[in-house]
Amino acid sequence: MPRLTDAARKRTFLGKLWALTAPFFISAEAPIALTLLVIVIAMVLAIVYVNVQLNTWYGDFQNLLQAKDLAPTAVAFFGHHLFTVNKFLYLIGKFALIVFPAVILSVYSTYLRQMLSIRWRRWLTERFLGLWLEQRAYYRLQIYGGGTDNPEQRIEDDIASFTDVTLQLIIGIINKTVTLITFVSLLWVLSGPITLPLFGAEITIPGYMVWIAVIYAVVGTYVSYRIGRRLVRINFNQEQYRANFRFGMSRLKENAESVAMYRGETDEHRGLMGLFTAVWTNWWELMRAQKSLAWFQQLYGQAGGIFPILVIAPRYFAGAIDFGTIFRISQAFGQVSDALTWFMDNFVALAEWKATVNRLIGFVEAMERVKAKEPEIRVSAGDGMASLEAEGLGLALPDGRKLLEDLSARIEPGDRVLISGASGSGKTTLFRALAGLWPFGKGEVRVPSHVEALFLPQRPYLPQGTLRRALAYPGAPEAFDDAAMQAALHLVNLDQLTDRLDESGNWSMSLSIGEQQRLAIARALLLKPDWLYLDEATAALDAENEQRMYSLIAEHLPNATVLSIAHRPEVARYHSRRLAIDPETRSATLSALATR
Structure with missing residues (x-):
């Protein structure tokens, strides 16, 4: 090289x-x-x-x-x-x-x-x-x-x-x-x-x-x-x-x-x-x-x-x-x-x-x-570590403006954490820091080792090529048979796509944003990650469909740890804890949620 x-x-x-x-x-x-x-x-x-x-x-x-x-x-x-x-x-x-x-x-x-x-x-x-x-x-x-x-x-x-x-x-x-x-x-x-x-x-x-x-x-x-x-x-x-x-x-x-x-x-x-x-x-x-x-x-x-x-x-x-x-x-x-x-x-x-x-x-x-360049936020994955820990985590923008200060929190395997806060408070930036992508700030993030993690942003990335490739991304399409892929599409109400797995196209253009988000959820159901990060991944769906997607995640990924950013209050029922960010004090609090 x-x-x-x-x-x-x-x-x-x-x-x-x-x-x-x-x-x-x-x-x-x-x-x-x-x-x-x-x-x-x-x-x-x-x-x-x-x-x-x-x-x-x-x-x-x-x-x-x-x-x-x-x-x-x-x-x-x-x-x-x-x-x-x-x-x-x-x-x-x-x-x-x-x-x-x-x-x-x-x-x-x-x-x-x-x-x-x-x-x-x-x-x-x-x-x-x-x-x-x-x-x-x-x-x-x-x-x-x-x-x-x-x-x-x-x-x-x-x-x-x-x-x-x-x-x-x-x-x-x-x-x-x-x-x-x-x-x-x-x-x-x-x-x-x-x-x-x-x-x-x-x-x-x-x-x-x-x-x-x-x-x-x-x-x-x-x-x-x-x-x-x-x-x-x-x-x-x-x-x-x-x-x-x-x-x-x-x-x-x-x-x-x-x-x-x-x-x-x-x-x-x-x-x-x-x-x-x-x-x-x-x-x-x-x-x-x-x-x-x-x-x-x-x-x-x-x-x-x-x-x-x-x-x-x-x-x-x-x-x-x-x-x-x-x-x-x-x-x-x-x-x-x-x-x-x-x-x-x-x-x-x-x-x-x-x-x-x-x-x-x-x-x-x-x-x-x-x-x-050495990132200001240290990210490490210790052997045998199962939880995600943030210690003294601070988030800042590239111009130095601070979003969050001194967050210390621990997320255990199987937790379902809802991240909430006003627009611009740093929710997506926090996701990036937990993913090891955001370098600006301070503190340390320790991530679980030897686990499969999947991040679903608000606008999913759908690579050009066959629908099979887009559904399995970033996994290998040949790792899944037609029946498994069709079943995942059926669960998210995309039956019209079940017979198009080998069709090539620019799926980001041919599918609506709501269909793209449901396709991304089908991807999660197919890949079965250990940790699932949802950054407003259902924001384009109506309330009924959004709750259906979270129900599917709870039913088909019962052991997955889920961290999600969502705005509708109905989504809280599918989470066990809340990480609330206060932009005024630039602080965040992790607390339990009463589930129904």
């Missing part, structure tokens, strides 16, 4: 990039990954060799066209004469023999690189999901305000971009490095020395076209960097603004019914356009930055086609080199220049890639940061 140590956090960008990249290549995937990488690199090297052969072929072909040479040439194979053909057709056949392998190498090098990319993406996605879910980091990021946004974009979009572009960059660097070494030596030999007068003397520069190519590339790269360096920041902002816009639309979709009831379309439109305005404004800044860079890159690229010919032309007109050689020098100069200006040509891609890496690194650091 990708983690950044303290030392890694203090390192440079390259150090953090290494901490993000290296684990894959030393994982269980390493043998296949390294094999694929080596094969792709070997193919890239082979393509460079083919380019050298093409450079020679083009020189011969240009000389043939200039000389109009159609002399017969013998075609042999391992010393055995096959047939005779004119030189033009011979060179065309040789071209086909060179290019066909190059096509195969190009296609399969891309295919195998993509194969490696998707394997790396799957591995990273699995690790990031684990990092996001473990120790409830997904929840703690929201509670603490972890300094990162849109985790779904980081895990889906950014990982896909990171793996694909990183491999492209690695292969590109290797390709251009080998190309540079190969064609520098070729250009050195082809261009030869040049003698120039200097202060009354003569100076000879060997391989002078190599030095010209270096100067040409260095100037181009420096100017490109100066023009385009702000693209890193702009691309980072663009991805963040786009993600915020997508998230706003997702929230509208998730809360479609509420928005429709409020007739809030005008406000939603205004809010979404506000988010898109940030995308729009930043996009114009991105366009202007890319336009400035494109001006230079286009001029530089067009000049690169004619510049080497202008430099080498005097030697050609002097008869020092033939027409084929000037073509080979021009092509070799282009290969060297392209290799040296690789950074300039890929500046936009590098800027986008660096922004992606920064987002992934920021996401990892944010998750590690919230996991490292």
Whole structure:
């Protein structure tokens, strides 16, 4: 799982990039990954060799066209004469023999690189999901305000971009490095020395076209960097603004019914356009930055086609080199220049890639940061402990405002406790603290060990997928047969769903909130938890149905410990004790209830 140590956090960008990249290549995937990488690199090297052969072929072909040479040439194979053909057709056949392998190498090098990319993406996605879910980091990021946004974009979009572009960059660097070494030596030999007068003397520069190519590339790269360096920041902002816009639309979709009831379309439109305005404004800044860079890159690229010919032309007109050689020098100069200006040509891609890496690194650091925070409320589970105990428990909001002070209480197995208090007094926050989710406050909570607990909030979570999965969540659907599931649905008056267990859908949208709450109660009857926490889990039901749900819990979960938040006074009859919160004194009292 990708983690950044303290030392890694203090390192440079390259150090953090290494901490993000290296684990894959030393994982269980390493043998296949390294094999694929080596094969792709070997193919890239082979393509460079083919380019050298093409450079020679083009020189011969240009000389043939200039000389109009159609002399017969013998075609042999391992010393055995096959047939005779004119030189033009011979060179065309040789071209086909060179290019066909190059096509195969190009296609399969891309295919195998993509194969490696998707394997790396799957591995990273699995690790990031684990990092996001473990120790409830997904929840703690929201509670603490972890300094990162849109985790779904980081895990889906950014990982896909990171793996694909990183491999492209690695292969590109290797390709251009080998190309540079190969064609520098070729250009050195082809261009030869040049003698120039200097202060009354003569100076000879060997391989002078190599030095010209270096100067040409260095100037181009420096100017490109100066023009385009702000693209890193702009691309980072663009991805963040786009993600915020997508998230706003997702929230509208998730809360479609509420928005429709409020007739809030005008406000939603205004809010979404506000988010898109940030995308729009930043996009114009991105366009202007890319336009400035494109001006230079286009001029530089067009000049690169004619510049080497202008430099080498005097030697050609002097008869020092033939027409084929000037073509080979021009092509070799282009290969060297392209290799040296690789950074300039890929500046936009590098800027986008660096922004992606920064987002992934920021996401990892944010998750590690919230996991490292010590909660102010200590939660422990002692061996053999059967009761739930709160000692000196105080609850506070993230801004420091206190909700509850010095609660000490003990809840025994089998207790049925009703938590009551005015709205905003901290009832749900108390639930979160007892669940080990709420970090703000003080004191200690000791929870029973080796028991199954189930929390049912006011709006149940129904995962997308089959109804079977939604009913059994968070248990495994295959652990329950159809008869048990249908019986649970029947008990909560959801008979219309009994024959839809294998139907997939967005159940949070297709079921009313009352049906969702009854489905959650059916879930409790199915899972049979030892401890059941009900946070206004029946608030959307009418009084008769609410009492029916509590009756079902009492009948089918007789040994379960139940803690519930509910407002109707009739619910008290299903509880044996009351934990009353007084917001004025920020205190809570646990007392017995008279049951009927």
